[in-house]
Amino acid sequence: MQCDYFDAGLCRSCTLMGRPYAQQLAEKEALARRLLAPVGADAQWLAAVASAESGFRAKAKMVVGGTVDEPTLGILDGQGRGVDLRRCGIIAPGILAAFPALIAAITRAGLEPYDVPARRGELKHLIVTEAPSGALMVRFVVRSEASVARVRGVLPWLQDALPNLLVATANIHPEHKAVLEGEVEHVLTDEAVLPFAVNDLELRVRPQSFVQTNTAIAAALYAQARDWVDELDPASVWDLYCGVGGFALHCASPTGDATDRAGVPRRATRAVLGVEASPDAVASAELARDARYAEAGDRQRIRFIAADATAFALAATQVPELVIVNPPRRGLGPELAGWLQERGPRHVIYSSCNAESLARDLAAMPGYRLRRARALDMFPQSMHFEVITLLERA
Secondary structure: OOOHHHHOOOOOOOOOOOOOHHHHHHHHHHHHHHHHHHHOOOOEEOOOEOOOOOOOEOEEEEEEEEOOOOEEEEEEOOOOOEEEOOOOOOEOHHHHHHHHHHHHHHHHHOOOEOEOOOOEOOEEEEEEEEOOOOOEEEEEEEOOOHHHHHHHHHHHHHHHHOOOEEEEEEEEOOOOOOOOOOOEEEEOOOOOOEEEEEOOEEEEEOOOOOOOOOHHHHHHHHHHHHHHHHHHOOOEEEEEOOOOOHHHHHHOOOOOOOEOOOOOEOOOOOEEEEEEOOHHHHHHHHHHHHHHOOOHHHHHHEEEEEOOHHHHHHHOOOOOOEEEEOOOOOOOHHHHHHHHHHHOOOEEEEEEOOHHHHHHHHHOOOOEEEEEEEEEOOOOOOOOOEEEEEEEEO
16 A cells, blocks of 8 residues: 555554555564464464455544644644644545545634644544444544534534534543543434444444444454354353443354254353443443344343453452453453453453553463464554454363
C-alpha cells in the first residue's frame, strides 16, 4: 500500500507502510511463534488470517484542528497543531465519504477546534464508527455543555447530508489531558445504539462501547473461538473482558453437527457469563442478547455483569469448564494469571492484541500448555496484530 501522507512525512503512524503485505503478515506470525515457543514448542499453528491492506478501519478517531472556517481532521504535529488526514487510506471508504459533510457541519455550527498549545477552543475529536450495513455513529467530543446546543442545532442539516447517520452524540471532555473522551455523553438522535452485524450475530454498539476496528478480522476471530468452544463442548463458559459480548454471544449456542466425531451428542445449550468493567458495554451486550434470544430461560443462561475481571475471578466460589480472556494490551496481570494457574479450568482461550504481554502471562501460568494458536492481522501497516490461543492443562 502507498500513502502520500507517509511519503511526505506528515504521518508515521503506519510504521510498516510501503512494505509488501505478505512480508508484514509473515513477520507478525514469526514474532508470535518466537514469543510463544517457550510455552508451546509443539503447538499447532493455524494459517494466519490476512486482512484487506486498506480501507479496513471501521472506527476513526480524528483529532480536530485548524480553525472554524478551515478545520482539519487527523492528528497533531509536534507543536500540537492539526495535520489533516481526511483521505487516510486505512479508514473505511464509508467513513471517508462522510468527512466532507462533517467538516462542513463544524463550520456551520461554529465549533471552534481545540487549540492544544493555547488551551482554548471547544471541539476536540470526532469519533466515527461505520457498521457493516453502512450506518454511521458520529460522536462530537467537546469541552463544555454550551457546545451541545451547537451540535444539536446543526444536526438536522447533517442528517440530510448524511442519510446513513443513525447515531449522533456530544461527549463532554473539559480537561486538558491526553484522553480521547469524557464520561458524560448526550445522545442527540432518536437512535442511541448502532446495530453491528458480525457473522450471523448482530451486536449492539452504544457510544462508549468498544468494538473491534477491523470487522472482517473480528468476524474471523469470533468464529475461531466458537469453533474451539464447540469442539470442546463445555457446559459453562466465562468471557472475561467481554466488551459488547462478541465472544460470549458467538459461543453461547453450539453450531454445526448435533454429535461429535465419536458420535457423542453435543450440548444443546451452554451457560455463558460475560464480565466487563464498562457498564455501557454490558448494556450493549444485553441488548444484543435480548434481540437474539427471546426466551426468558436463555436470558438467564447468558448473563453479563459489570465488574472488574480480576476482582470477579478472585472472589468466585465456582469455576466454569472453560474461560475466554481478551484483555487490553497490558495483558492479564499477575493476579488473574495466578488465579488461572491455581484455580482455572482445563481449557482457556486467550485472545491477545499484544503477543509480548501474552507471552509474559503464559510464562506465569506453567500449568497450561499452548495447544493451538493463530495470528490474525487486525491492524495492517503496523506491527500490531491479534493472536488467539487455545490453552490446556499440562
